[in-house]
Amino acid sequence: MQVRKRQFGILSVALSLMAVAPAAGQDVACVVADPTGTPLNVRTEPNGRVVMSLANGSKVRRIGERLHAGKRWALVSSDAGELGWVFAAFLDCVPVDGDQLKSAPMRPRPSGN
Helix, strand or coil, rough: CEEEEEEEEEEEEHHHCCCCCCCCCCCCEEEECCCCCEEEEEECCCCCEEEEEEEEEEEEEEEEEEEEEEEEEEEEEECCCEEEEEHHHHHEEEEECCCCCCCCCCCCCCCCC
């Protein structure tokens, strides 16, 4: 997993955790699927300061979400435990029951027929 990290204060993370709604099927496995092909920014809060970025295909856990300016943001953590906010539409998530929750409007893939 390619991750560019920057340090950010514990206080900003603590503040961003306030008013977090639990995600449906809390602690859901997700994969970064940004249709632009660029790394997905991870922020201190929804639309906040960028603290790292994640490459497409990176695996994260969605542990909460909330609306900000009418858009859905997801609080995610990696296996290493970093926390941050990402634009939820750029995650493909799979809940415990195995049904895929596709958030991003992706381009159709060739069927191979």
